Amino acid sequence: GVLVEGEPLHFAAVNVILADEEVELDKATYAEYLGTTLDHTWNDLRARFSLAHGYEHYADLYDAVVMEQYRTRAEAMPGARALLERLEQAEVPRAVASSSNRNWVETALTKLGMRASFQAVVAGDEVRQGKPDPEIYLSAAAKLGAKPKVCTVIEDAPAGIESGRRAGMQVVAVRTEMTAGIE
Numbered sequence: 274g275v276l277v278e279g280e281p282l283h284f285a286a287v288n289v290i291l292a293d294e295e296v297e298l299d300k301a302t303y304a305e306y307l308g309t310t311l312d313h314t315w316n317d318l319r320a321r322f323s324l325a326h327g328y329e330h331y332a333d334l335y336d337a338v339v340m341e342q343y344r345t346r347a348e349a350m351p352g353a354r355a356l357l358e359r360l361e362q363a364e365v366p367r368a369v370a371s372s373s374n375r376n377w378v379e380t381a382l383t384k385l386g387m388r389a390s391f392q393a394v395v396a397g398d399e400v401r402q403g404k405p406d407p408e409i410y411l412s413a414a415a416k417l418g419a420k421p422k423v424c425t426v427i428e429d430a431p432a433g434i435e436s437g438r439r440a441g442m443q444v445v446a447v448r449t450e451m452t453a454g455i456e
Contacts, residue, residue, distance in 0.1 A: 274307070274308075274350070274429040274430060274447075274449055275350060275353070275427050275428065275429050275447055276349065276350055276353045276357075276369070276381075276382075276385075276387060277343075277347050277348070277349065277350065277353075277381045277382075277385060278347070278348045278349070278350050279343070279347065279373070279377075279381065280307065280429075280449065282339065282342040282343065282346060282347070283342075284298070284300065284303050285342070286335060286338040286339050286342060287303065287314075287318075287335070289338055290331060290334050290335055290338065291318070291322070291324075294322070294324055294325055296322045296324070306318075307429070307430035307431065307432065307433075308372050308404045308405075308428070308429075308430025308431065308432035308433040308436075309372060309403055309404065309432050310372055310397050310403035310404075311332060311335070311373075311374065311397065311398075312328070312332075312403075313403060315328055315331045315332055315335065316328055318331070319331065336374070336376075336377075339377055340376065340377065340380060343377055343380045343381045343384060344380060344384065347380075347381045347384045347385060348385075349385050349387070350449070353387075354387075357387065357390045360390075361390060366392055366417045366418075367390060367391050367392060367393075367417075368391055368392060368393035368394065368395065368413040368414075368416060368417050369382070369391050369393070369394045369395070369413070370395045370409045370410050370412070370413040370426075371394075371395075371396055371397060371409075372396075372397040372403055372404055372409070372430075372432070372433070373396060373397055374396055374397055374398040375394070375396035375398055375399060377396075378394055378396050379394070382394075392416070392417060393413055393416035393417055395409050395413045395416065397409070399412070400412060403432075404430070404432040404433045404436035405431075405432045405433075405435035405436045405439065406436060406439070407436050407437075407439035407440035407441075409436060410424070410426060410436055410437055410440035410442060411440050414440070414442070421440050421441040421442050422441055422442070424440075424442040424443070425442060425443040425444070425445060426440070426442045426443065426444045426445065427444075427445045427447060428444060428445070428446060428447065429446070429447045429448070429449045434446050
């Protein structure tokens with residue numbers, strides 16, 4: 274959500290899948306899942322709406338829909354390319370710490386031509402605890418060889434903001450269309 278305008282793609286994908294069961298999420302409800310893991314999202318949606326199928330059904334379908342969205346529709350967030358260029362010029366080490374799975378992250382970064390801009394990537398399927406747990410940010414700092422207290426997290430999701438804080442890092446919160454009404 275900070276580098277790639279992914280949340281509208283994910284929001285659309287969730288609703289495409291839920292439409293088969295006559296369920297539709299509004300943006301406020303969807304926002305509750307921003308920055309959390311796939312497991313958390315789909316297990317909670319299954320319980321909340323008494324969905325008909327098991328977790329694997331939704332996870333597999335969601336993965337396919339999201340991958341196609343990233344391959345064909347991914348766009349950089351406004352200002353993301355300019356920020357990366359400035360950080361590269363200043364030789365600031367950079368990592369991605371995304372709750373998304375590695376395939377989605379790599380596909381999106383490659384589609385946008387941004388993959389080479391990062392020395393490390395840590396994805397949600399590579400950590401035991403998802404955001405707001407600090408594990409993902411601590412792992413990213415370790416891969417960069419950086420102490421957490423000198424790292425800055427740029428986040429748009431409440432769970433990610435909390436994750437960065439818990440990791441002992443500076444946090445810059447970014448408002449996006451999907452997070453505009455969240456405190």
